[in-house]
Ligand SMILES: NC(=O)c1ccc[n+]([C@@H]2O[C@H](COP(=O)([O-])OP(=O)(O)OC[C@H]3O[C@@H](n4cnc5c(N)ncnc54)[C@H](O)[C@@H]3O)[C@@H](O)[C@H]2O)c1
C-alpha cells in the first residue's frame with residue numbers, strides 16, 4: 001500500500017508600480033517609504049555603474065536627508081554584463097551589507113540589465129529577499145521594470161538562467177530619461193511599439209504621432225502619457241499570467257527571433273533594436289499569410305524607422321532565424337507560439353512558421369531596404 005501526501009499552496013503577490021516625479025528630491029517621500037522604512041542601519045543599493053556616476057550623489061543625499069545610510073555595489077553596464085558572476089557579486093554585497101530576510105529591501109537602480117542581474121541575486125540570496133526597483137531607461141520603465149522576471153545570459157543564450165521574483169515596489173521617474181542617449185530612447189520605443197501593436201491601437205497612434213520628435217535630433221522629452229499608457233498595457237498583459245503558466249504571451253511579440261539576433265550581434269545592436277527587427281520580420285510574415293494588410297505592415301516599419309530603429313540588418317540570415325525559432329519553441333515548451341499581428345492592436349498565435357516563409361519575409365525586408 002502506498003502512502004502519499006498532496007501539497008497545495010498559493011502565494012499572494014501584490015506590488016505597486018508608480019510614476020513619481022522628482023524621485024530623488026528629499027521632499028518626495030515615495031522612495032523613503034518604499035525602501036528606507038524599517039530598522040535603522042545601512043541599506044544596499046545595486047546600481048548600474050554609469051547610472052551611479054550620474055545620480056549617485058543625489059541618491060546619497062536623499063538617503064542622508066532621511067536619516068539613513070547606504071552601501072553601493074556598482075555593476076558593469078551593458079548586455080555583456082548580464083552574467084552569473086555579477087549575480088554572485090551582488091550576493092556577496094548583500095552578505096557584507098547585512099541584508100535581512102524581510103525588512104531591508106535592496107534598491108536596484110538602473111536599466112533592464114541591472115534589474116535582471118540584481119533581481120536574480122535578490123531571488124537567490126537566502127532564497128529571496130525583497131527588492132525595490134528604480135528603472136532608469138525607457139526599456140526598464142515600461143517593460144523590464146514592471147513584471148516579475150529576472151535573468152542572466154548563459155551558454156550564449158539570452159536570459160537562459162532566471163527566476164520569477166516580484167519586487168516590493170517599482171518607482172518610475174521619467175526624469176531619468178534626460179541623460180539617456182538617443183539609441184536608448186529608440187530601444188525603449190521598440191518595446192512601447194511592441195505592446196501597442198498587440199494590445200492598444202490608440203497607443204500605437206500616440207507613438208506614431210510623436211516618434212519623430214522624440215527620436216529626432218532636437219529630441220523632445222518622451223511624453224509622460226506614452227510611459228504611462230505603455231506601463232498600463234504591459235501590466236494588463238502580464239498581471240494575470242505572472243508565472244507564465246500560459247505560454248501564449250502577447251508580450252512575446254517581437255521576442256521570437258530577437259534573442260538570437262541580439263546575441264549574434266552583441267554588443268552592436270541594443271535589445272530594443274533586436275526587438276524592432278523581430279517586429280519588422282513578424283509583420284512581413286503576417287502579411288505573407290494574409291493576416292496583416294500590406295499597408296499596415298509597411299506603416300509599422302515606417303514608424304519603427306522613424307523611431308530610429310532598424311527594420312533590416314546584415315546579421316539576419318535564414319539560418320539564424322530558423323535556429324532562433326527552434327530555440328523559442330523549446331522555451332515555449334515545444335510549440336512555436338509565435339504572435340503574429342492580424343491588425344494594429346490585435347494578434348494571434350501560430351505554430352507552423354516554415355523556413356520558406358522566413359525566406360520570403362526576409363527577402364521582402366531586404367528588398368524594402370534597397371528601395
Ligand atoms: N525581465 C524582463 O521582463 C525584461 C523585459 C524587457 C527587457 N529585459 C532585459 O533588459 C535588458 C535591456 O534593458 P535596457 O535597454 O535598459 O539596457 P541596459 O540596462 O543595458 O541600459 C542601457 C544603457 O543605458 C545606460 N543607462 C541606464 N540608465 C541611464 C540613464 N538614466 N542615463 C544615462 N545612461 C543610462 C546603461 O549604463 C547602459 O549602458 C535586456 O537584457 C533585456 O533582456 C528584461
Ligand SMILES: [Zn+2]
Nearest residue numbers: 143191271275
Ligand atoms: Zn524586450
